[in-house]
Amino acid sequence: MYETFRSVVRFRKFEFDPVARRLRTAMTVEDLRKIAKRRLPRGVFDYIDGGAEDERSMANNAAGFERLEFRPNVMRDVSQLDTHTTLLGKRISMPLVLAPTGYTRLTHSQGELSVARSAERADIPYSLSTMSTRSIEEVAAVSSGQKWFQVYTWKDRGLVKELVERAAAAEYEALWLTVDTAVLGRRERDVRRGLIIPPEIGPAMIVDGVLHPFWTLDFITHEPLQFANVVGHADSGATDPIPMAQHVMQNFDQRLSWGDVEWLQSIWDGPIVLKGIQTVEDALRAVDAGVQGIGLSNHGGRQLDDAPSPIELVEPVAQAVQGRAAIICDGGIRRGSDIVKAIALGADACSIGRPYLYGAAAGGERGVDHVLRFFREGLERTMALTGRRSIAEIDRDVVRWKNR
Numbered sequence: 001m002y003e004t005f006r007s008v009v010r011f012r013k014f015e016f017d018p019v020a021r022r023l024r025t026a027m028t029v030e031d032l033r034k035i036a037k038r039r040l041p042r043g044v045f046d047y048i049d050g051g052a053e054d055e056r057s058m059a060n061n062a063a064g065f066e067r068l069e070f071r072p073n074v075m076r077d078v079s080q081l082d083t084h085t086t087l088l089g090k091r092i093s094m095p096l097v098l099a100p101t102g103y104t105r106l107t108h109s110q111g112e113l114s115v116a117r118s119a120e121r122a123d124i125p126y127s128l129s130t131m132s133t134r135s136i137e138e139v140a141a142v143s144s145g146q147k148w149f150q151v152y153t154w155k156d157r158g159l160v161k162e163l164v165e166r167a168a169a170a171e172y173e174a175l176w177l178t179v180d181t182a183v184l185g186r187r188e189r190d191v192r193r194g195l196i197i198p199p200e201i202g203p204a205m206i207v208d209g210v211l212h213p214f215w216t217l218d219f220i221t222h223e224p225l226q227f228a229n230v231v232g233h234a235d236s237g238a239t240d241p242i243p244m245a246q247h248v249m250q251n252f253d254q255r256l257s258w259g260d261v262e263w264l265q266s267i268w269d270g271p272i273v274l275k276g277i278q279t280v281e282d283a284l285r286a287v288d289a290g291v292q293g294i295g296l297s298n299h300g301g302r303q304l305d306d307a308p309s310p311i312e313l314v315e316p317v318a319q320a321v322q323g324r325a326a327i328i329c330d331g332g333i334r335r336g337s338d339i340v341k342a343i344a345l346g347a348d349a350c351s352i353g354r355p356y357l358y359g360a361a362a363g364g365e366r367g368v369d370h371v372l373r374f375f376r377e378g379l380e381r382t383m384a385l386t387g388r389r390s391i392a393e394i395d396r397d398v399v400r401w402k403n404r
Contacts (some may be wrong), residue, residue: 006100019363026362029334029355034370036107036361041208043193044106046359050189051301055114057309058301061332064309068341068399073387075336081380084246085391086121088271088326090176093123094379095349095391096372099275099330100150100176102131102227107360109222113142113280113364115356121370127176129353130163135228140170150176150275151264153256163229164268166353176295177261180276182254193264202314221345253308262288273328278308283317294321297330300353311342318346343391344399379385 025364026032037045051058070192083094089161098119112134117307119126125146128139136149149167154160164175264272273293274286283294296314298307310331318327330351339350350376359367388394 008316014049018368022183023363025372029358029371031373032355032358032367036358037214040107041205041212041359043205044215045361046189046193047103048361049353050187051305052185052187052279052303053302053305057298057303057305057307060306060309061298061301062334063092063312064311065332065341067400067402068311068380069399070337070340070386071398072385073398076387076389077389078389080389081383082390083169083383084092085304085349087125088273090173092125092146092349094124094376095347096124096329096341096375096379097148097351098124098126099351099353100129100132100148100178101353102129103133103223103225104129104357104360105133105222107217107357108367110365111360112139112361113141113399115368116143116145118356118365118368118372119143120148120390121369122376124372125174125227127160128172130229131227133225133228134172135231136166136172138228140172144302145173148174148176148273150178152178152181153260154249154251155251156354157251157263158246160264161267164228164264168270174271174273174293175264176273176275178275178299179256180278180297180299180313181252181352182256185299185305187302195198213284214216228287228313253400256356258285258289261286261291265290273326275330277317278310280313280316280320283313284320287321291325293326293328295328295330295349297351299332302332307328311338311345314342314345314347316373336380338378339395340376340382340386340388341399343394344396346396 003293012167020306023281027036033049084091085095087095098115104115108114112132116126116139120143123145126150127148127150129150130138130152139147149172151160151163186212186367271292272296275293275295276297276299277283277286277362278298286294295316296310296317298304298310314327314329322329326348327346328351329347329348332354333339334355344352356368356371359371363370383389386398388398
């Protein structure tokens with residue numbers, strides 16, 4: 001009887017490492033999200049997880065991928081798979097970019113440093129936000145991988161020029177220009193929490209901190225949060241707290257226009273990707289303006305509610321642009337299979353933000369590594385199951401829209 005029992009039952013060895021123990025239970029991005037929700041104070045989690053108004057845009061981003069189904073081809077030799085591709089003239093290990101996110105150190109004290117190191121190991125680009133909590137130079141010092149820098153059009157154009165010059169000096173290879181934040185979307189979870197810059201400690205935050213002791217210990221034993229790239233400029237450091245929306249209104253230039261693209265080209269000698277394109281018309285204008293990349297994005301559903309789902313824009317934009325600019329699908333990507341769907345419709349790559357933030361919250365740098373392995377394995381598995389041996393073989397025939 002004992003031998004029979006042993007033949008069907010194996011006892012798992014106890015894992016003493018708490019990070020490894022947590023990550024072992026995370027089979028999906030949603031699993032990591034649930035771990036992040038347990039480990040982070042509620043206000044911090046809502047800042048990462050929330051969207052604009054009723055959050056329909058955010059939900060529709062992911063739902064868009066569910067409206068696609070595969071048309072697998074079988075009996076093909078898929079013993080050798082190649083996920084490499086070229087994006088903006090550079091070879092990368094898979095068609096995935098880590099999107100820029102602000103306040104990354106809210107998830108883990110290493111913040112952007114850990115994400116950049118993970119991206120380098122995965123051989124994919126990492127995008128640093130202007131509103132990052134580690135500076136351009138700090139990130140460059142820990143990562144020799146491909147790095148992009150994200151800029152806003154601040155009212156102070158001298159500051160923008162300074163940031164771009166610093167990125168060039170630190171050998172960042174491309175710029176994202178975010179074009180969908182003329183004003184800040186109404187992120188009602190943040191409004192309820194009274195989110196301010198920098199975070200203000202009050203009774204509610206103290207209680208939340210007590211309830212999340214590991215996050216609190218990590219937070220208070222490291223240097224204060226600040227927007228590291230703009231220290232010394234107005235509202236950049238840990239001075240008087242102001243609401244997030246007020247901060248945007250005070251500093252971001254609502255006069256942003258297509259002329260600013262030409263100005264940015266005059267001070268940057270490298271590829272530019274416009275992040276926040278949401279119509280075919282604007283995609284064509286972007287190409288006419290001479291940019292090298294189009295980021296189909298609604299800011300993760302954090303700006304305009306009921307905005308178009310990026311995945312539903314990919315095919316019409318690809319048909320209109322005809323290869324004159326790289327297309328990056330940003331929003332709702334939660335599996336490697338989603339990458340295959342986007343590539344099949346005409347995207348050159350996808351970008352993710354929340355998934356790696358959940359990973360960082362769940363396990364720091366190892367959590368980000370875990371997320372990137374999950375996407376790579378899902379990409380490879382989906383390619384094999386649909387009969388595609390390389391990114392170039394992922395064609396339009398591999399997917400179809402349901403009920404169309």
